[in-house]
Amino acid sequence: MEPEELAGAIKRLTEWAERHAPSPEPALRRRLREHFGSDPGELPVVSRPLQAWDRPNLQVAIDAWLEGRDFDVVGLTVTRGYRAGLAELVRGGEWAADVEFAGVEHIEIPLGEHEVVSCVESGLWLVRDGDDRLVVMLRATDFGTGEQLGLEVMASARERAEAVIGELRRLMAERNVYRGRVLELRPRHFHDDEGAPLTVRSLPAVARARIVLAPGVLERIERQASGIARHAERLRASGRHLRRGLLFHGPPGVGKTLTVMYLAGLMPERTVVLLTGRSLGAVGTSVDLATALQPAMVVLEDADLVALERSFEPTNAILFDLLNAMDGLDEDHDVLFVLTTNRAERLEPALAARPGRIDQAIEFALPDADARRRLVELYGEGLDLTLEDPDALTAALEGTSPAFIRELLRRAAVLAAEEGDGRLRVTDRHLHAALAELRRAGDDLTETLLGARPPAGP
Numbered sequence: 001m002e003p004e005e006l007a008g009a010i011k012r013l014t015e016w017a018e019r020h021a022p023s024p025e026p027a028l029r030r031r032l033r034e035h036f037g038s039d040p041g042e043l044p045v046v047s048r049p050l051q052a053w054d055r056p057n058l059q060v061a062i063d064a065w066l067e068g069r070d071f072d073v074v075g076l077t078v079t080r081g082y083r084a085g086l087a088e089l090v091r092g093g094e095w096a097a098d099v100e101f102a103g104v105e106h107i108e109i110p111l112g113e114h115e116v117v118s119c120v121e122s123g124l125w126l127v128r129d130g131d132d133r134l135v136v137m138l139r140a141t142d143f144g145t146g147e148q149l150g151l152e153v154m155a156s157a158r159e160r161a162e163a164v165i166g167e168l169r170r171l172m173a174e175r176n177v178y179r180g181r182v183l184e185l186r187p188r189h190f191h192d193d194e195g196a197p198l199t200v201r202s203l204p205a206v207a208r209a210r211i212v213l214a215p216g217v218l219e220r221i222e223r224q225a226s227g228i229a230r231h232a233e234r235l236r237a238s239g240r241h242l243r244r245g246l247l248f249h250g251p252p253g254v255g256k257t258l259t260v261m262y263l264a265g266l267m268p269e270r271t272v273v274l275l276t277g278r279s280l281g282a283v284g285t286s287v288d289l290a291t292a293l294q295p296a297m298v299v300l301e302d303a304d305l306v307a308l309e310r311s312f313e314p315t316n317a318i319l320f321d322l323l324n325a326m327d328g329l330d331e332d333h334d335v336l337f338v339l340t341t342n343r344a345e346r347l348e349p350a351l352a353a354r355p356g357r358i359d360q361a362i363e364f365a366l367p368d369a370d371a372r373r374r375l376v377e378l379y380g381e382g383l384d385l386t387l388e389d390p391d392a393l394t395a396a397l398e399g400t401s402p403a404f405i406r407e408l409l410r411r412a413a414v415l416a417a418e419e420g421d422g423r424l425r426v427t428d429r430h431l432h433a434a435l436a437e438l439r440r441a442g443d444d445l446t447e448t449l450l451g452a453r454p455p456a457g458p
Contacts, residue, residue: 028089031074031126040090040154043154044155048169050149052149052197055140056111059117059118059119061169061171062136065164065168069127069128070127071125071128073120073125074124075104075122076123076124085137085139085150086135086152086154106118107119122138122140124137132156134154135154138150151169180268180270181201182202182272182274183198183201184198184199184273184274184276185197185273185286186199203261203272206262208262209378210378211255212375212402213364214371217362217364218259220362221259221362224360225338226266226267228242228244229336242333242334243326243331243332243333245336245358246337246359246360247303247338247339247341247358247360248362249344249363249364250364250365251364251401253401254365255364256301256340257340263297264297269295270296271293271297273286273289273293273296273299274301275298275299275300275322276301283321283322284324286325287326291335296334296335298337299339300318300319300322300337300339300340301339301340302340303339303341304344322337323357337357337358344361366400367400367405369395373394376390376393376405376409379405383424383425384425384426386425388427388428392428393431396432397435407438408431409426409431411434
């Protein structure tokens, strides 16, 4: 045989050997086979999708479920932005060949200013429960259109895998980290670098004494909001529905938002879901979130503006989305909807077309003389307030809002501070000077923003 022929034969033999040689078993498949003591490709896998915000809930559920069980947790590499599922991994092929063990990566999900949950970003829990062997997987995929989460369980029998899925989902519901908090759902592009599509907000505590409304108004609000909640079981038993809606309407600065914050503090066990400019595109999802975390309160402020901000159509698209979502709730769901608006007339056609969703409209009027006197005292706290003619000031404040009066006291305090050191002594002179400044010509926008109307003529 000529050397050239021998070289060709050796080359062909090498190529044949490469094609027919057995592929080495991927490391992950080998680890699973050793864990189960059998071929993992023959074991059932049960999968369930998770909501995008459920990562911390799954983490606390798994931590609770693993108590008393022996386990290892391993991380996996990401392949082209994709994490294969258990069934794909044990079948081998391209995906399994590219997957390698890695350190367990964690992501911290904020639950407020000083609280976080450290979560496994994506990984496997290899569980030994007596003689039983299980694998639990958090699967996270992200192709740039939004992260998708899934829970997968591999077990020796499908019934066992389904039971574990059920236990974990029950623990997720029982230990939901978002229950009783103030939440705002964020679109995908707002949470790329923060790890969760939910923002946990903090609302200031508002004492009841700081809500100055016309006689009987706050009592009506409390009865509709917290009164129904207190008697929820008896109302359900008698066939009364718990889903309810309140509409707060009135000029700017009269206390609508302040009352919303007061209600949140009055019912601290109630989850609050805020619909704001960033979350208006996910109205249905926000209502679903509130339903899952009931008792809950859904708040849509400035309801008359949402269509103007989001659409050139004459109809209020976002408001109708909210009303459609409310239509889909069962009446015994303990969900309170609170809408606020400065222009109730813009909402009238929408509300008239969908009766039964807003049960009570509450008008927040500009304060009368008695309320204005109380507001001056309230916002004068901490000052040495010395008034020779309080009635004259009260009369001069006719047509102003609580926000206007609050700003008036602040400006009067600044004027007093410029006159000397020590405790701030505010007199009629400071208050009338501040009032003149707020109402000077060309400052109409300030009055509008603070909810004041021009003073009545002679």
